[in-house]
Amino acid sequence: MPSDASAKPEPAPPRHVAIIMDGNGRWAKARHLPRVMGHRAGVAAVRTIVRAAQDLGIEYLTLYGFSSENWKRPVTEVNDLMGLLRFYIRDDLEELHKQGVEVRVIGAKSRLEGDIIDLIEHAQTRTRGNPKLKFVIAFNYGGQDEIVEAARRVAEDVQAGKLKADAVTREVFTSYLATAGIPDPDLVIRTSGERRLSNFLIWQTAYSEFVFTDTLWPDFNKVHLVAAVREFQGRDRRFGGLPAAAGGRT
Numbered sequence: 001m002p003s004d005a006s007a008k009p010e011p012a013p014p015r016h017v018a019i020i021m022d023g024n025g026r027w028a029k030a031r032h033l034p035r036v037m038g039h040r041a042g043v044a045a046v047r048t049i050v051r052a053a054q055d056l057g058i059e060y061l062t063l064y065g066f067s068s069e070n071w072k073r074p075v076t077e078v079n080d081l082m083g084l085l086r087f088y089i090r091d092d093l094e095e096l097h098k099q100g101v102e103v104r105v106i107g108a109k110s111r112l113e114g115d116i117i118d119l120i121e122h123a124q125t126r127t128r129g130n131p132k133l134k135f136v137i138a139f140n141y142g143g144q145d146e147i148v149e150a151a152r153r154v155a156e157d158v159q160a161g162k163l164k165a166d167a168v169t170r171e172v173f174t175s176y177l178a179t180a181g182i183p184d185p186d187l188v189i190r191t192s193g194e195r196r197l198s199n200f201l202i203w204q205t206a207y208s209e210f211v212f213t214d215t216l217w218p219d220f221n222k223v224h225l226v227a228a229v230r231e232f233q234g235r236d237r238r239f240g241g242l243p244a245a246a247g248g249r250t
């Protein structure tokens with residue numbers, strides 16, 4: 001067959017995919033299981049997606065594991081979620097390290113138990129500089145708190161004379177966020193049919209593309225991730241300008 005010279009090159013995969021992993025509770029409910037079983041099944045989906053992201057050439061994967069508002073849940077469920085993070089880091093860290101994954105955890109350390117803080121530190125130190133996927137876990141994370149904390153630290157530096165108020169640009173402010181050094185998400189996926197951000201990366205998603213799927217997080221697998229990436233690749237991102245074909249400049 002003659003090759004089609006006009007065939008468009010495959011669009012690049014998103015560099016950074018961020019996922020709001022939602023629907024664990026409903027997955028469990030549908031099976032008449034306690035909610036914790038949904039969260040456990042959710043950890044299995046995390047393993048699948050961390051691998052799939054590497055296969056798809058995604059550079060940064062951020063997963064929302066626990067929001068600053070999730071403390072409102074019953075203490076037993078909060079304890080289950082804390083326990084699962086412990087269990088996940090203890091069980092999977094060496095495997096992630098072997099895969100060349102770099103782990104970074106964003107979110108407030110306040111209210112976390114000392115041993116969890118130690119585990120997070122250990123995971124980050126152990127995997128620092130690893131060359132493959134950058135895997136960001138948002139845990140006890142809230143976008144509004146992150147912005148307030150950054151503003152507070154900017155104010156402290158201005159007060160201490162380390163920074164001039166009129167030098168506070170968007171780039172400088174960004175460097176005070178927990179995500180400093182991480183490119184903004186190109187694609188945000190939320191599972192389980194909900195269509196909101198729930199305080200996830202509210203600064204960083206200013207120009208992200210959103211894909212919402214009814215699939216519950218424990219059922220979300222590589223096929224669903226590929227479908228979301230394809231949908232992303234069909235989008236026309238303009239960042240306020242015009243499409244390239246219409247004379248847009250980058």
Ligand code: IPE
Binds near residue numbers: 192
């Ligand atoms: C997502 O599943 C996990 C966390 C928020 C920690 P949910 O627990 O929110 O599941 P639903 O929304 O109740 O189904």
Ligand code: IPE
Binds near residue numbers: 196
């Ligand atoms: C968002 O899900 C938080 C995480 C996925 C960790 P929630 O289930 O907590 O969000 P709401 O309450 O439906 O907005």
Ligand code: MG
Binds near residue numbers: 022023024
């Ligand atoms: Mg939910």
